[in-house]
Amino acid sequence: MKVLVINSGSSSLKYQLYDMTDESVLAKGLVERIGMDSSILTHKPADKEEVVEVSEILEHNTAIRKVIDKLTDKTHGVLASVDEINAVGHRVVHGGEFFNESALVDKEAKKNIRALIDLAPLHNPAAVMGIEASEVNMPGVPQVVVFDTAFHQTMPERSYLYAIPRVLYSKYKVRRYGFHGTSHYYVSLAAAEFLGKPIEDIKIITAHIGNGGSLTAIQGGVSVDTSMGMTPLEGLMMGTRSGDLDPAIVPYVMNKEELTVGEMNSMLNKHSGLLAISGISSDMRDITDGWEKGEPNAKLAFEMYEYRLRKYIGSYAAAMNGVDVLVFTAGVGENSAIVRKAVCDNLSYLGIEIDEELNKIRSGDARRISTPNSKVEVLVVPTNEELVIARDTYRIVEESQA
Ligand SMILES: Nc1ncnc2c1ncn2[C@@H]1O[C@H](COP(=O)(O)OP(=O)(O)O)[C@@H](O)[C@H]1O
Ligand SMILES: CC(=O)OP(=O)(O)O
Ligand SMILES: [Mg+2]
Structure with missing residues (x-):
């Protein structure tokens, strides 16, 4: 299974194309300084030279279009066609109380991610754009969303509650969720492994x-x-x-x-x-x-x-x-x-x-x-949110097709 992972950060978009048979990365890259003057697209196919392109990229959906162009490009590409991508995994920053774990993308999931834009105004809009641009460019390909908030669900009440009237939690779910969970999870495991x-x-x-x-x-x-x-x-x-x-x-x-x-x-x-x-x-x-x-x-x-x-x-x-x-x-x-x-x-x-x-x-x-x-x-420890997302995407898509 080939999985394209898209990590839409606030000012960057990172991508990696995985072959899940051996978790090898076929190509990866990033678009930096989105929305700033002179954005930089760096595309690195596994066995070919890196290409760097400077242009003005104002938003994430333009960035994804450029990424797909590079992946299927005659010179710098690694795919004959976009049809070779079997699944797409997205990093989504806020899962609120809708999502305790990674999920397949459907209408309901998209609605809930949109509903959380209020709480993550710099991030969830980028994720929604990424999902929709992927649907347009890769119709019918299953997509999975992996949330920054999931790893922090283990926090005890004394950490996640704010010292404000309890009704605000019961009514509006005002609490600490925490973010970058995929990264904190990955680097903590990698650190333990490094130290043995x-x-x-x-x-x-x-x-x-x-x-x-x-x-x-x-x-x-x-x-x-x-x-x-x-x-x-x-x-x-x-x-x-x-x-x-x-x-x-x-x-x-x-x-x-x-x-x-x-x-x-x-x-x-x-x-x-x-x-x-x-x-x-x-x-x-x-x-x-x-x-x-x-x-x-x-x-x-x-x-x-x-x-x-x-x-x-x-x-x-x-x-x-x-x-x-x-x-x-x-x-x-x-x-x-x-x-x-x-x-x-x-x-x-x-x-x-x-x-x-x-x-x-x-x-x-x-x-x-x-x-x-x-x-x-x-x-x-270099983080690898993409690998965690690729693994979850692979597992969830396999389970859904079993
Ligand atoms: N060589 C460097 N020295 C210092 N800071 C750097 C360097 N390279 C990148 N950064 C910092 O990393 C930031 C981007 O980090 P990144 O984890 O990719 O952010 P995000 O995912 O939030 O977009 C940049 O804004 C910059 O401040
Ligand atoms: C949650 C968050 O701040 O993400 P990023 O670091 O990608 O902006
Ligand atoms: Mg980041």
């Missing part, structure tokens, strides 16, 4: 820091707390998202600036975070470049980002009464040695010590960056 320890025996903090970012405390192999909440806005400072703030700011600013709910949501989701503080960009690469060039607001943005991340790591060590393993993953976590060093240098009280040379190594493999003396194993 049973996952049940270690306390792990996974830092998934990309354009969006979240931290998860994993104990006994399950998520016991995570930094994102009812929506992917809570928690860490992110590319364009504020992360935690005093909730009283929301009515105060709405009142002063005469903002609508939509405008306020948009301010906190799309015009805050690194972008707002630096005044330069939401991209960590631009922030560190700006800092090197002596731009004071880039330096401040970096410091706030690192400070908040470090405080969360400390709080999760407290939540689990200790931490054995700290894992960095996603765009910033896998690539930014500067962020990792700044955070870890400030966690020496936990016995964390990293090796600066190991930290600088660039590699696509899971690796240790802590010293032998470090009391906590610090790892960089």
Whole structure:
């Protein structure tokens, strides 16, 4: 079975085409900086040269059309025709209380994913566009949706409830759901495997820091707390998202600036975070470049980002009464040695010590960056949300056809 996995992030679209007979990747790629000037499409067929194309890609449905063109392209393609794709698996950020596990796409599923757009305004619209563009381009091909929220369903009430009237939970399901679950799940298992320890025996903090970012405390192999909440806005400072703030700011600013709910949501989701503080960009690469060039607001943005991340790591060590393993993953976590060093240098009280040379190594493999003396194993583990999605898609489609 050939499975095309589509991971629509807020500013990127990643894809991988799997042959599930041996889980080999026939081609993969990504479209970066969607909606920004000069989007970059990188397509890498397994046995051919990588191609990079720069163009303006304003939204996810254009991105998917371009991906399908590349997969079936005479020169760079790996498929004679789009008909060779047997199933499509989509990453969907918010499953709310509609979905506790991955599901086949049907009318009802699409309706429910749409109904959750309110709660994930940066993400669920991208997923819906991805599903619909796939239906148009691959009619009749079964599609599966895999949710970011599923892994965090194990959180105890004390973690997932907010200290607000209980009726808001029973009436509106206002609670913490958590996100990036597929990634936290994958990297925590990969970390345990790398260390050769049973996952049940270690306390792990996974830092998934990309354009969006979240931290998860994993104990006994399950998520016991995570930094994102009812929506992917809570928690860490992110590319364009504020992360935690005093909730009283929301009515105060709405009142002063005469903002609508939509405008306020948009301010906190799309015009805050690194972008707002630096005044330069939401991209960590631009922030560190700006800092090197002596731009004071880039330096401040970096410091706030690192400070908040470090405080969360400390709080999760407290939540689990200790931490054995700290894992960095996603765009910033896998690539930014500067962020990792700044955070870890400030966690020496936990016995964390990293090796600066190991930290600088660039590699696509899971690796240790802590010293032998470090009391906590610090790892960089490239995430692979796509593989988890491909496996779920394969299993669910097989089951549905049995
Ligand atoms: N070499 C790098 N150095 C620092 N940050 C990087 C680097 N490469 C990517 N990033 C960061 O990773 C982010 C994208 O991460 P990713 O996990 O792909 O995000 P998302 O899935 O939310 O779109 C970019 O916004 C950028 O800040
Ligand atoms: C949930 C979320 O924030 O996703 P991303 O990191 O892809 O923006
Ligand atoms: Mg992501």
